[in-house]
Amino acid sequence: MISKSELRAEARALRKRLAQADPLAAGRVADHAADLPSGEPVALYVAVGSELDPAPLARALLAAGRSLCLPVTIERDAPLIFRRWSPGEPLEMDLAGCPAPLPLSATVDPGLILCPLLAFDAWGGRLGQGGGYYDRTFAARPNVTRIGLAYAGQAVERLPVQRHDMALDGVLTEAGYRPYDGISH
Structure with a gap:
C-alpha cells in the first residue's frame, strides 16, 4: 500500500501539471459561485504554488453580496483562526508562511470554509x-460547511483515511460544485 507521503508527492506533481495545462480553470470555478451552499462569511485562502487560485471566486462571491475571510495560523498544532478580508487588502505571512490578513482585521467565525487540497475522492x-x-x-x-477547492x-478513486481526517461536505472544481450529501467514509 502506498504511504500518505508518497500519495502527497504524486498528487503535488499532478496538481502542478493540471495548473500548467489549464491556467484559466480558476475563472471557470468562479462561474459556479452561486452553486455553493449558504454560510457567512466564506473562508477562502490565498493560493500558494500550484493550488487552485480562489481570487476569481472571491470576486464573484463579493459581487453576489457574500462576505469573505482568510485563515491565519497563529499557533502551531492549533486550529486556524479567520480574519475578515476583501481582495486588495494588505496581507502578511502568518506562522505557517501563508499570506494572511493583518492582525487589525476582525476575527470572525466562518459559516463556510473552502480549503485547498492535493486530492479528493467521492x-x-x-x-x-x-x-x-x-x-x-x-x-x-x-458544524461549519467544509468544501474542497480543486x-x-x-x-482519485479512494483515499486512505485516519480517525482524525475530517470529511468534506462537497468539492468545487472548474467542472462545477458537487455536494456529498452526508456520505462519509
Missing part, C-alpha cells in the same frame, strides 16, 4: 499538505 476524503491545520480546524468547528483532475 466520499468526502481530502488529502491535504500534511500539517493538519484544516483537520484541527474542522474538528474544532464541526482541479477536477485531482479526483
Whole structure:
C-alpha cells in the first residue's frame, strides 16, 4: 500500500501539471459561485504554488453580496483562526508562511470554509499538505460547511483515511460544485 507521503508527492506533481495545462480553470470555478451552499462569511485562502487560485471566486462571491475571510495560523498544532478580508487588502505571512490578513482585521467565525487540497475522492476524503491545520480546524468547528477547492483532475478513486481526517461536505472544481450529501467514509 502506498504511504500518505508518497500519495502527497504524486498528487503535488499532478496538481502542478493540471495548473500548467489549464491556467484559466480558476475563472471557470468562479462561474459556479452561486452553486455553493449558504454560510457567512466564506473562508477562502490565498493560493500558494500550484493550488487552485480562489481570487476569481472571491470576486464573484463579493459581487453576489457574500462576505469573505482568510485563515491565519497563529499557533502551531492549533486550529486556524479567520480574519475578515476583501481582495486588495494588505496581507502578511502568518506562522505557517501563508499570506494572511493583518492582525487589525476582525476575527470572525466562518459559516463556510473552502480549503485547498492535493486530492479528493467521492466520499468526502481530502488529502491535504500534511500539517493538519484544516483537520484541527474542522474538528474544532464541526458544524461549519467544509468544501474542497480543486482541479477536477485531482479526483482519485479512494483515499486512505485516519480517525482524525475530517470529511468534506462537497468539492468545487472548474467542472462545477458537487455536494456529498452526508456520505462519509
